[in-house]
Amino acid sequence: MSGIPKRLGAKPTFSFEYFPPKGDAARQRALKTAIRLSARRPDFVSVTYGAGGTDRSRTREMVADVCASHVTGRHRCPVMPHLTCVGHTRSEISELLEGYAAFGVSDVLALAGDPRPDLPPGDFRYAMDLIEQVREETDFGVGVAAFPEVHPRSPDRATDRRRLAEKLEMADFGITQFFFDADHYGRMVDELAGLGCEVPVLAGVIPVTNPASVKRFADMNGTDTPSGLWQRLEDADGSERLRIAVDAAAGLVQELLDLGTPGIHLYTLNVPEAIEGVLDALGIGAPRAGA
Numbered sequence: 594m595s596g597i598p599k600r601l602g603a604k605p606t607f608s609f610e611y612f613p614p615k616g617d618a619a620r621q622r623a624l625k626t627a628i629r630l631s632a633r634r635p636d637f638v639s640v641t642y643g644a645g646g647t648d649r650s651r652t653r654e655m656v657a658d659v660c661a662s663h664v665t666g667r668h669r670c671p672v673m674p675h676l677t678c679v680g681h682t683r684s685e686i687s688e689l690l691e692g693y694a695a696f697g698v699s700d701v702l703a704l705a706g707d708p709r710p711d712l713p714p715g716d717f718r719y720a721m722d723l724i725e726q727v728r729e730e731t732d733f734g735v736g737v738a739a740f741p742e743v744h745p746r747s748p749d750r751a752t753d754r755r756r757l758a759e760k761l762e763m764a765d766f767g768i769t770q771f772f773f774d775a776d777h778y779g780r781m782v783d784e785l786a787g788l789g790c791e792v793p794v795l796a797g798v799i800p801v802t803n804p805a806s807v808k809r810f811a812d813m814n815g816t817d818t819p820s821g822l823w824q825r826l827e828d829a830d831g832s833e834r835l836r837i838a839v840d841a842a843a844g845l846v847q848e849l850l851d852l853g854t855p856g857i858h859l860y861t862l863n864v865p866e867a868i869e870g871v872l873d874a875l876g877i878g879a880p881r882a883g884a
């Protein structure tokens with residue numbers, strides 16, 4: 594069993610998602626954030642993937658940086674690249690998987706990505722097609738995306754849940770899109786159980802440190818944004834906005850833990866203070882004495 598699946602089950606996992614920013618200075622800052630947050634001993638971390646041009650190589654560079662720092666640093670944990678298949682050929686995916694294995698990667702998050710008219714059609718359409726290749730060519734653990742509020746390209750809820758259950762059965766675990774109401778997560782888990790699917794689905798939670806850009810993503814994904822929370826975030830700035838974002842995320846995490854979620858995946862937006870605030874509020878992931 595690979596890195597992440599082995600860590601699931603005993604108690605809820607905590608993991609962090611980073612994105613690979615543009616430019617050398619931002620890259621160094623992002624790596625510093627990952628090193629700083631490694632003191633909170635996450636069960637794993639992940640790095641998002643950009644489908645086009647230089648975005649592709651930025652993910653690989655950041656995965657290499659984080660793998661190197663986590664192996665040589667204080668806290669060793671799996672580093673999981675996200676991998677989208679839209680616009681890719683099978684041989685490009687093989688090359689990426691080989692490269693990741695050489696860095697010591699043991700898990701990938703297998704995603705479709707969003708259609709890109711600027712990219713060639715490629716050999717894949719759905720995440721399932723990518724999972725098949727990852728399974729054929731590696732012994733990596735495989736995670737997949739889940740959408741509590743239904744994927745925007747799904748024709749209806751029942752079809753979304755049926756396809757999600759089929760995809761999860763090919764994978765080892767799921768991670769959700771962020772959401773702001775624990776009922777969406779609870780309902781999705783119940784619907785999957787109704788289809789006989791018990792594959793663990795970790796809950797994705799985002800502290801909203803940047804309300805404008807989180808709202809853009811939410812609108813793209815059909816994610817409900819509570820107007821009261823957004824109003825308070827927009828009326829505040831600096832440390833007050835951070836406090837509101839942390840309180841809201843910590844409250845949601847507590848509700849999800851009470852519901853029995855197998856893990857919490859925190860979307861960091863590369864802002865370490867927000868993640869530290871959430872962990873502190875919940876009394877988890879405290880730095881080791883002397884760390």
Ligand code: FAD
Nearest residue numbers: 641642675704705706719720738744746747756768769770
């Ligand atoms: P799929 O599982 O392929 O599903 C997409 C749609 O197709 C769904 O409506 C599904 O029901 C339907 N479908 C699936 N299989 C079939 C089939 N056989 N026949 C007909 N319809 C089918 N995007 C990035 O670009 N980079 C990232 O790093 C990234 N990270 C993400 C991390 C998480 C945790 C999440 C939740 C999303 C992430 N995304 C990322 C976004 C994701 O790539 C997009 O939302 C994409 O549109 C859907 O990806 P998927 O893997 O869920 O697709």
